[in-house]
Amino acid sequence: MFMAALLTATFSFVSAGSANAAACGNNASGFPAWVEQFRQEAAANGIKASVVDRALSSVSYSTATIRADRGQKSFKLSFDQFMQKRGGQTIISRGKAMKKSNAAMFARIEQRYGVPAGPLIAIWGMETGFGSFLGKEHTLSAVATLAYDCRRSDFFKDQLYAALQLVGSGSLRLDARGAAHGEIGQTQFLPRNVVKFGVDGDGDGRVDLVRSRADALASTANFLRGHGWRPGAGYQPGQPNFVALQGWNAASVYQQAIAYIGARIDGE
Structure with a gap:
């Protein structure tokens, strides 16, 4: 991505x-x-x-x-087509389980960066299937x-x-x-974003977006905060934090999918 x-x-x-x-x-x-x-x-x-x-x-x-x-054709699909192609409902289902099993980690991230679990999990699932495939190039x-x-x-x-x-x-x-x-890690950071927004989320003294889900997700929250995320504000289209999702990816259908999936995971 x-x-x-x-x-x-x-x-x-x-x-x-x-x-x-x-x-x-x-x-x-x-x-x-x-x-x-x-x-x-x-x-x-x-x-x-x-x-x-x-x-x-x-x-x-x-x-x-x-x-x-040259061939990023999925970004030209309708919302429903994109969700089907990218397994949106599966991401929602698995994402709810991920939120529950990693509740303490997501609570720490939200306390520090103001970003709730839903959009982070949506990005994590959309980008790499929750870290299952990071790419082969x-x-x-x-x-x-x-x-x-x-x-x-x-x-x-x-x-x-x-x-x-x-x-x-x-x-x-x-x-x-x-x-x-050239994207790196479980949520797929380009190198400049690793430099600017990569953080140590698990407290081991280093930033490892490949092996540490805590680092990857905390860094993603830091990215969103750096792109205008406001704690407590909504992130659906037209709401204040949607602009941060637009900073993550330029494709409107991707932005809409992350907002939709995140809201379902957060129970909205």
Whole structure:
């Protein structure tokens, strides 16, 4: 699932007018040259050469990522079709059980961030089936491919810089695998969102959105709070907190589904 509205990206490292900027491309042929040019660009932007070398040594052009990026057809479905395709009723049923079995964790998250269990569980279920499938694409290759691809190169170049930051801090393994756009963990954070909103939800001193459901769900709540969530306000279309769900994913049918599923889990 491709999350976060593209227009809200912050390009922390990328200078659009840089003379060192690597040129984008629309097929695999120019990717190796782009990677080498990006190495120079990253160094000019202050990234350690050792981090860049380690991170980019394993990347390759991902045709699966490009195919997924061009084929997000489910977002064009009607609400009912989308719910059926994505197993919305199953998410509601399982989500209610997840809320009950993890009641203490969700209470802590709501106390800290003001976000109730329903929308968090809805996102968790929609994104990865409650952590059952995190994706199979090589994360660094996926992000590098989209940074090279001309369609949204600036946005994903910022994601690549964030991924380098995570590699440098030891938070992202070189062999990490996830969703097609480089999303990470049980609720599928893009690298920049890991940097900005990732939190330690289980108190072990580190942020692990892959293995720790507490970290993943607390980070998701932190993301929503960072996108305008107001404790106690509603999150259905037209209510104050719906804007935070819009920040999570740009597709209106996805936003509506999360609001609907969350409300059923929360008992509304």
